[in-house]
Amino acid sequence: MTATSQPAPSQTVTPLPNATILGYPRIGRRRELKRAIESFWKGATDEAQLGETARELRAATRTRLVELGLPATGGAVPESFSFYDQVLDATIALGAIPHRFADAVGSSDLTATFALARGDKDHQPLEMTKWFDTNYHYSVPELDEQTPLAANSAALVSYLAEAKEQGIESRPVLVGPVTYALLAKASDAAGEGFAPLDRLDEIVAVYAQLLADLAAAGAAWVQLDEPALVSDSLSVPRAEILALVERTYATLGGASARPAILLTAPYGDSAAALSRIAALPIEAVQADLVRGSLPESELADGSLAAAFEGTQFVAGVVDGRNIWRTNLRAALATATRLQDAGIATVIGTSNSLQHVPHDVSDETKLDARLRSWLAFADQKVEQVAILAKGLADAASVEAELAEVDAVLADRAAAPGVSTAAIRDRAAAVTAADRDRAPEGDRRDAQRALNIPELATTTIGSFPQTSEIRVARAAFARGEIDQAAYDGFLRAEIERVIRLQEEIGLDVLVHGEAERNDMVQYFAELLDGFAVTEHGWVQSYGTRATRPSILWGDVSRPAPMTVAWSVYAQSLTERPVKGMLTGPVTILAWSFVRDDLPLADTASQVALALRDEINDLVEAGIKIVQVDEPALRELLPLDADRQAAYLDWSVGAFRLATAGAASEVQIHTHLCYSEFGEIIDAVDGLDADVTSIEAARSRMDVVEPLGDHGYSRGIGPGVYDIHSPRVPSVAEQTELIQLAAARIPGEQLWVNPDCGLKTRGYEETVASLTNLVQAARAVRGA
Ligand code: MET
Ligand SMILES: [Zn+2]
The missing domain is CATH 3.20.20.210 (TIM Barrel)
Structure with a gap:
């Protein structure tokens, strides 16, 4: 350990095992959580029943992650469950309930979560907006000078205890304090000129308390996500964000009782900041090496390795934003380069796997050849495990590497992936093809x-009325034929036209009415796309979308x-x-x-x-x-x-x-x-x-x-x-x-x-x- 990088004072640090992921889908393989929450909202089930379903989902996720190759001990398994949204979970953990909700939050974390997320007739819900450059939406925290802040570690501690009962030492995950403060907005009650960042020191103090609670509950590791580090689209310039991160983690790192800290910087490029982040008094740092890059000259001159002295590097080489099988040979080469430079390297994902569906093997109707090119969350975890094994002993995974080489070669050569006529047409486009006549x-x-x-x-x-959904489902199941379905849609169009005429538009x-979704409709009609059966990805709360897979040239x-x-x-x-x-x-x-x-x-x-x-x-x-x-x-x-x-x-x-x-x-x-x-x-x-x-x-x-x-x-x-x-x-x-x-x-x-x-x-x-x-x-x- 160097002087700048110190272990948590109250305990010795168990190194993170050499395979981990940043997070995993939480909606359930068959969207069980969506159904459980919506039935709770309808009053068909009670809080205890919903809690039980969620507990089962968390348990199944941990078991699955270990089956797929993450070590059960040492904090490799992240606790990334959320009932609704991870930023909202941080709001609850910080006790940062806006005053306007004081009479609406009920008596439990769960009722508070849903009150903030959904509002009611007297309360506008928290605003929702997109999470970095993804199509995931989070609930925007609202802060002012008076918003309470007090540590509430109940959920974090209970998940940890559940894992222990299964014999798994998991790693609590929280949105980090700097990102939290930067994503928050000033509430309507805030004074002129107030910015949530004004309360960063208080927020950091609450995080320190949360970490102390986790340490007391036996957490070896905690993960704090700071994607703010990679964004130029926040209210504060990136150089200042880095300075805020340094100040914050100097404080948290110096806390007397805490788990080892893994700081992550997903969704973008942190290369320019990496040496400074690595030099913080924390135990592990992650970088997104799919969207981002490595600071090559610092790697070459040894300064990166010096900064990482005493700190593990979670190399995010497996893409958590996409559904393709990883080029294992290339990913292993990157990780090996880091290890050879003397950096203690852990294989990781570029970001949480919450942005990809659960499991390719559920897609039994997909063309088998296409399916062989794909990796959803479960397959990504397996890839992480293979790479970790390879990092210790490259020869031991040569067969797996060779298999992926073959898959990638097959994909590159497959009909439809590259079609000369389509490529030629695109290549022949000239500037004039993009210009209309003058305005x-x-x-x-x-x-x-x-x-x-x-x-x-x-x-x-x-x-989109229930009649439309019923007709679409009946057509999909073959209960009504094309002619009947078209007739239904024509009648619907006529109704909508007459209505607009009456209204006077x-x-x-x-x-x-014929569109299930404004993208999938076109994906189904264009060549080059495939659609999945179970490939749901959370978009916000209980809502999920099923992104199409664009695999070939489009025509x-x-x-x-x-x-x-x-x-x-x-x-x-x-x-x-x-x-x-x-x-x-x-x-x-x-x-x-x-x-x-x-x-x-x-x-x-x-x-x-x-x-x-x-x-x-x-x-x-x-x-x-x-x-x-x-x-x-x-x-x-x-x-x-x-x-x-x-x-x-x-x-x-x-x-x-x-x-x-x-x-x-x-x-x-x-x-x-x-x-x-x-x-x-x-x-x-x-x-x-x-x-x-x-x-x-x-x-x-x-x-x-x-x-x-x-x-x-x-x-x-x-x-x-x-x-x-x-x-x-x-x-x-x-x-x-x-x-x-x-x-x-x-x-x-x-x-x-x-x-x-x-x-x-x-x-x-x-x-x-x-x-x-x-x-x-x-x-x-
Ligand atoms: C999310 S934008 C939606 C545009 C589309 N034409 C619609 O009206 O639904
Ligand atoms: Zn719109």
Whole structure:
């Protein structure tokens, strides 16, 4: 041990075994936790029953992880269970219950968790937002000067005790204090100028208490996740975040009674900070070596090894964000290089496996060859175990390495993975293919559409009723045939068209009843994608999505949406928007290939969409909307990588849409309101009309757009679709007026924040009726 790296004073450090993962899916192989929680919410089961199901899930996870090859002792098995969200769990562990919830949290951690997560008629729930550059959403902590802070280690301690009973020494996991404080927002009760970071020292003191409780309960290790270390998108510059981490872990490391600390930096590149993190007085540091890199020169000159003296390095070489089998030979080479440099190396994952489904062997309907290329969470754990064995004795895993070599070679050569015609077409794309006619020419050409000022429209989907879900399920099970299902969908489209006409909307939609999901629908119709049966990944709370697997070159064997749009247009004189999901969003919400740059895949998807738009237009559709709600989500955390991303993502959208002649009106839809960072990109999309979420932020988006001199159509949402609440005419009128103060009437559109698929019909009709009246009121004024 060097002077800077000291063991926890009260105990000797047991080194972390040489294989670990950062976390594991907690929803259950068959989404058992979702069902258990939802039945508890309905009152069909009680807290004890839910607690029992959760306990069984945790036990099964630990057993499974040991079966798959993680050592049972020494803290290799993480305790990453959560009833709802890990950031919310930290809020509970810190006792940081906002005052506004004081009368709502009930008597247990569980009731408090659900009260904060879901709210009730008198309490708005905690805000939810995306976790770093993932599609996982966490509950945003709310802090002010008065928010209580007091250690509550009950859950952490009880999970540890459960594990012990199974004969497993597990490792409690917590979001780290710096990341917690940076992800928190100031509550409405906070004084002017308050920032949650102002309370970091108090937060750190509570963490010190939590660590003391864990040490007393016999924890050998604790994992503190600090992904803030890799992000340039937080309120504080990265250099300052590093300084905060140093200060924080100097304190925690110096605490008198604590478990050994594993500090993790998942989701991005911590190379530039690694030596400084490694020199902290803690016992292990993790880096994401899939998204991130190693500081090569420091590795070469020995300074990295010096910084790691007395500290273990968890090398995150197995990708926790994707579903491909790891190139074991390459991963082992990286880990071996570290070990040979004298660094005590542990094999780990790049991040928690919460972002991948449980087990490939459940996918019995998937093409066997494709399946052989895949690794879900369970397979990733096995890979970690193999690599750990290889790190001790490379020859002992040669057979496993050779098997993966063969699998990768098979994948590279398989039909569909690389298709010459698709590659040639993408290679022949020129800059001109991404450019439409000048905006003024388009505006003139589109006058023929006769769209009024303050035109009213919706974002695309109408309520997905239980009838729609029942019909879809019956069709999937073969209980009704294609003709019957199509007939059902046509009737649904007709109903939605008539309804919009009655409400008085100007530009109509077909309602998207045929779509189970805005990405999967296209993935099922495009070549190059596969869909899974059980590949659920938690998106937030009890909600999960089933990302499609993009495995090969993408092309469009046949039109995907034309028949539905044409049918809808045939029913009405008013324009009906064709409705597509954009290339970036299709990639963001799928598992993408790791053998082709994302930019190239995006071009392939864009070309398929370009052909679809062409077919829509030929069939008489005059307005096409290409949704890109994930444009902001994929923005790299690393500032150095952002320009390149914006370049290819905007380029893909333009490639998809620029084949449309001037008289075709291209719309896009974005649903987030913090878009200051990407406003140039939004402008660069060059869409004729952009609808954007704005109601919850009370039109915050309008100001930057006004300042930016944005000159095309813009529809800031005036109806927050996230709850059943019906916004009044007055309320929507006020929002339209707020926008109209900054944006000329001929540019302004009136629409909801997002699609209506999660809403019921009653509130939808009332809200849209008010929306149309509000637009008329402002037009008349
Ligand atoms: C998440 S954005 C959703 C856009 C889609 N057109 C819908 O209305 O549902
Ligand atoms: Zn949306």
